[in-house]
Amino acid sequence: MVEGLERRGHRCTLFLYDVNSDDVTCHEEVIRRCWxxxxxxxxxATPSIQGIDAVVASSWQTAHVVASRIAGPVRCFYFVQDYEPYFYPRGSLYTIAELxxxxxxxxxxxxxxVATQLQRESGVAPATTVPFGCDTEVYRILDESRMPGxxxxxxxxxxxxxxxxxxMLAKLALEHFHEMHPDEEIHVYGDRVDNWRIPVTNHGSLPPAELNELYNRTRAGLVMSFTNISLAAEELLAAGCVPVLNDSVMARADLPxxxxxxxxxxxxxxxxxxxxVVDDQQRAAASAAPFRVRPGWTQTQAMVADLIESACKGVLSR
Structure with missing residues (x-):
């Protein structure tokens, strides 16, 4: 979303809030390398957030930071990417997130x-609802010559x-799967895992291009999310790998x-x-061509930028 605003000529600032330190230089190298x-x-953001026309919070924690540190007439927004109270048991954090x-x-x-849960659980109507996208520049079918087999x-x-x-559920499911298909390699990325009673291949944290190569080598991906849909589902589809997801009304709302x-x-x-999926030869043949996914994040970027620009035509204090 920041890149979309920058392409329209806006000067953007990323404010970081660290409860332990004002020094953001330790984070800057990672941000520059990954984005x-x-x-x-x-x-x-610790002293204050100033010298800007609009600010966008990106999580419940940063929403509270924005509300307490804005100096001067600034348009304030909150890009809500999940219904975050669901991240916690009913209690203090659930309540502060909902607030x-x-x-x-x-x-x-x-x-x-997200739009539905905001209205149903919190009685809040969003200013706008924007769609998910899929980074099809990165996640795509690779030429067969680049694949080992x-x-x-x-x-x-x-x-x-x-x-x-x-x-925990995924670990138990994969142990069951290994009993059914002991010859199928199980690749794990993200966190490294240990003390499983089945063999797995640990990849750790992978750069997007390497992750796309892994998706292009495999038949299926286990995608677990009990709140909003995981981006991994469409990224797998774009790479010709079939996602298997835990059935959920909330996740189904945003995966076409x-x-x-x-x-x-x-x-x-x-x-x-x-x-x-592994046994379905017809599905395996179909994965030689990409499945239908949403083409990029351009529409979402445009909708976010349009809203901010429209609001800033007459800047009002929050």
Whole structure:
């Protein structure tokens, strides 16, 4: 979204808030390396957020920072990418996250699930709802000459400390799957895992281009999310790899197309769904061509920029 604003000629600043330090230089190298297309200045938000026309919070924590540190007449927005109270049990953090939607920031909801839950759970109507996209410049079918052979094995994105990503259920499902298909390699990226009772190939954190190569080598990907849809689902489809997802009304709200496989989130059912993809020769032939996905994030970038520009034509204090 920042790059989309920059392409329209806007000067952007990325404000970072660190409860332990004002020094943002330790984060800047990572940001520059991982998002090379973004040219924004990087500053600390700890003293105050000033010298700008508009500010966009990107999570419940930053929404509270914006509300408490804005100096002067600034248009304030909140790009809500998930219904974040669901990240916690009912209690203090759940409540503080939910309160972030009532701070008077103009809410931009990413996807229908977020828009629906904001209205249903918090009684808040977003200023606008923008669609998901898929980075098809990175995630795509590669030429067969670049691949070591026919597709085989499955891939799983592991987030051990993020319960909404279903790590424990996925681990049990993959153990079941290995019993059904002991010759199929199981690739794990994201967090490195250990103490599993089955063999897995740990890849750790992969750059996007290398992740796309892994998607192009494998037959299926296990994608777990119990709130908003994971970006990995469409990225797998763009690379010709079939995502198997835990069935969820919330996740279904923002994944178009008929090629994803939805399964009840029990270890046995998820394992059976993975097995069905691996055994389906007709589906394997179809993966030589990309499945239908949304083409990039251009529409979303334009909608976000349009909203901010329209609001700033007559800048008002929040």
């Amino acid at each position: 090379p297309g973004m040219k924004a200045t990087i500053k600390s 972030s939607y009532h701070l008077g920031l103009g809410i931009i909801a990413l996807g229908d699930m 026919p597709r085989s094995g499955i891939v799983f994105y592991a987030k051990r400390s993020t319960d909404r990503r279903g790590y 197309g008929e090629n994803a496989v939805w399964a009840r989130p029990t270890p046995a059912v998820l394992a059976s769904a993975l097995s069905s």
